[in-house]
Amino acid sequence: MEQVGRVPAGLDRGQPVPGRRRVGAADAGLAVVAGIVVLVYPAISLATLAIVLGFWLLLYGIMEIVLAFRLRQAGQAATRIATAT
Numbered sequence: 001m002e003q004v005g006r007v008p009a010g011l012d013r014g015q016p017v018p019g020r021r022r023v024g025a026a027d028a029g030l031a032v033v034a035g036i037v038v039l040v041y042p043a044i045s046l047a048t049l050a051i052v053l054g055f056w057l058l059l060y061g062i063m064e065i066v067l068a069f070r071l072r073q074a075g076q077a078a079t080r081i082a083t084a085t
Contacts, residue, residue: 038045
């Protein structure tokens with residue numbers, strides 16, 4: 001379904017970008033090959049997906065924790081500035 005969203009991008013009437021169609025064709029071809037691999041080797045694909053998703057969720061959680069501390073510091077600084085004026 002992701003490739004469907006790229007159709008309007010390929011029909012863009014702006015200035016043509018050199019190599020845009022080749023990149024789009026390569027991307028679509030890679031998506032087709034990946035789909036075939038998933039159909040032929042579902043167990044390996046599922047294990048790979050679980051590992052990639054696990055790493056992504058771990059990184060996402062760490063980023064959320066860092067963001068929470070940074071927002072807390074920004075909120076405390078804003079409170080100090082607001083009370084000082």
